[in-house]
Amino acid sequence: MSSSSKFGRMEGFLRDRRDSGSKLLVAYITGGYEGWEAAVEAAAAGGADAIEIGIPFSDPVMDGPVIQKASQAALDAGASPGSVLSAVPNLDTGVPHAVMTYYNLAHHAGHERFAATLANSAIDAAILPDLPLVESGPWREAAAVAGIETIMLAAPTTPEERLPELCEASKGFVYAVGLLGVTGERANLASTAIEIAGRCKQVTDKPVLTGVGIGSPEQAVEACSIADGVIIGSAVVRRLLEGGGAEGVGELVASYRNALDAG
Amino acid sequence: MVMADPNEEGRFGEFGGRFVPETLIPACEELEAAFREAWHDQAFVEEFHQILTDFGGRPSALTECYRLSEQLGVRVLLKREDLNHTGSHKINNVIGQALLARRMGKTRLVAETGAGQHGVATATAAALLDMECKVYMGEVDMARQELNVFRMQLLGAEVESVSSGSKTLKDAVNEALRDWVATVENTHYCLGSVMGPHPYPWMVRTFHHIIGDEAHEQCLSLMQRVPDVVVACVGGGSNAAGIFSGFANTDARLVGVEPAGGAAVGRGVPGVVHGMISYLMQDEDGQVQEAESISAGLDYPGVGPEHAYLASIGRAEYPSVTDEEVVKAFQRLSRTEGIIPALESAHALAWVIREAASLQGQVVLLNLSGRGDKDVDQMMDVLGPGKDQ
Numbered sequence: 001m002s003s004s005s006k007f008g009r010m011e012g013f014l015r016d017r018r019d020s021g022s023k024l025l026v027a028y029i030t031g032g033y034e035g036w037e038a039a040v041e042a043a044a045a046g047g048a049d050a051i052e053i054g055i056p057f058s059d060p061v062m063d064g065p066v067i068q069k070a071s072q073a074a075l076d077a078g079a080s081p082g083s084v085l086s087a088v089p090n091l092d093t094g095v096p097h098a099v100m101t102y103y104n105l106a107h108h109a110g111h112e113r114f115a116a117t118l119a120n121s122a123i124d125a126a127i128l129p130d131l132p133l134v135e136s137g138p139w140r141e142a143a144a145v146a147g148i149e150t151i152m153l154a155a156p157t158t159p160e161e162r163l164p165e166l167c168e169a170s171k172g173f174v175y176a177v178g179l180l181g182v183t184g185e186r187a188n189l190a191s192t193a194i195e196i197a198g199r200c201k202q203v204t205d206k207p208v209l210t211g212v213g214i215g216s217p218e219q220a221v222e223a224c225s226i227a228d229g230v231i232i233g234s235a236v237v238r239r240l241l242e243g244g245g246a247e248g249v250g251e252l253v254a255s256y257r258n259a260l261d262a263g
Numbered sequence: 264m265v266m267a268d269p270n271e272e273g274r275f276g277e278f279g280g281r282f283v284p285e286t287l288i289p290a291c292e293e294l295e296a297a298f299r300e301a302w303h304d305q306a307f308v309e310e311f312h313q314i315l316t317d318f319g320g321r322p323s324a325l326t327e328c329y330r331l332s333e334q335l336g337v338r339v340l341l342k343r344e345d346l347n348h349t350g351s352h353k354i355n356n357v358i359g360q361a362l363l364a365r366r367m368g369k370t371r372l373v374a375e376t377g378a379g380q381h382g383v384a385t386a387t388a389a390a391l392l393d394m395e396c397k398v399y400m401g402e403v404d405m406a407r408q409e410l411n412v413f414r415m416q417l418l419g420a421e422v423e424s425v426s427s428g429s430k431t432l433k434d435a436v437n438e439a440l441r442d443w444v445a446t447v448e449n450t451h452y453c454l455g456s457v458m459g460p461h462p463y464p465w466m467v468r469t470f471h472h473i474i475g476d477e478a479h480e481q482c483l484s485l486m487q488r489v490p491d492v493v494v495a496c497v498g499g500g501s502n503a504a505g506i507f508s509g510f511a512n513t514d515a516r517l518v519g520v521e522p523a524g525g526a527a528v529g530r531g532v533p534g535v536v537h538g539m540i541s542y543l544m545q546d547e548d549g550q551v552q553e554a555e556s557i558s559a560g561l562d563y564p565g566v567g568p569e570h571a572y573l574a575s576i577g578r579a580e581y582p583s584v585t586d587e588e589v590v591k592a593f594q595r596l597s598r599t600e601g602i603i604p605a606l607e608s609a610h611a612l613a614w615v616i617r618e619a620a621s622l623q624g625q626v627v628l629l630n631l632s633g634r635g636d637k638d639v640d641q642m643m644d645v646l647g648p649g650k651d652q
Binding site: 057058059060061062064068072075080081082103104105107108109129130131132133134135152153154155156157158159166177179180181182 | 550
């Protein structure tokens, strides 16, 4: 039975896949970086259940060196919200799309206008990592009206009493931030990754995906002992930066897919 | 009352707030609670003032500029923050924050710096209170402020070069925030201006309130009245907030002077970066633009939210001056008064010189926020050694 009537497209899609017994895999690609469109399609073909498309921002405070570098390169090449978003409807992925960007782009455009632009650009959900729960109300409302699901981030430092409210506010899925720090691969999975996913799972039945600090298929499997899935970003983008192209991205995503499917 | 506390959401009117990753929200809340509690604790406030007196050299003097006043037809009084230990007003804020960090059990300070003044001050406070210290500084700024880099290292701080984005103050803030996201459990982010997420704009202004309080008292004892105009330079706006807060509820005209290449208030477009909603230089998509001025300390595309608020209600005005006007003011104060000002502070003087005709007979109190020693190298390049100045 499809959940999609009750939930937004992202959440319905991910719930269905989770409830059918699959672990979820979301891949992040920096929009506007050379070859990003083919990389998005390759990530979907490689087995990603949803794609996160980064709209480069001048001041990406939540991002580590890899994604910073790709964002800067994309900006230098002339990427803009308009150029990235206008390309998305032509992408052949068959899975939901989220954008990951920073709040000022939405603020500057105006909430209603930005949300409508996303909705008209084959985007289902938005992640704004510098917009915490306390400041997010007006944006979430405007997004909901346009049919955009706002994915909220739960951090290892998020206190017990705020977590239910945060998970309730989050649409699409709950993004469990795996560690204290910015995006980037780490040698080992942080203990906080398991903890925060577990804490989220206790207060919500929404899909809980762990991101930030997932650096290998083995770590993804480990994280999924608790979480419903993982988000991989820097690992994917590093493949692009190293010249691996769409093919390299497809292979990388497939390696995570296979590991998760094998459990 | 103007310049009162922000509301519960940390807003001054519509400006301010707390736009940081969820990870940092509890740290901001903890900091706010700790600051409220400490500032009501007489022992904390006394220790703060004691250190500013014994170590910082407060109160700073009020200097009458006899020659310049005669030349301009404007009575110019300087609040001499340049005479503080470490050479600028920055020491007030870092002593306050370092004491607070220690009280909160933090053992490490991180800071951003532009010209290096805040970095030097933070490194100084860390040495004084035996804390670990890391300062983020843009690659471009490290090149033009070499002396301050070495000064911070002498004081035991680690200086980390920032090569992302514009490689200046804005990017140093990003990098310090990234550090804090990862180290929040043992680290306090010692932010250098009246910017960032709540409670920083309010807390930093409160630590600098002493500038305005002293100046108000000094003006009363000198001339039994407040000045007609209070003027200060504005990058993030901490020295201006400090001196304005002593006169916000008087009739004095408040003037914050921005560099022409970093006129966030002047352009008047609100935006969100570095934890706050305030006026922000940005392009048509909302990408933050790079500020460009001769002074590294004012190379900031945003401005503290309380300044945005003061501008929006018309209580303060924020004109801008060009690099050329600043260089002339820098030279003029050196020659006429025997005081070499920081390039930042020279912005305030440049405005007074330009507007002298409309200020005839008035008393202008100018916050001389820092001394110019750090800028001498750079000015040698601009002016040329041995040339007739």
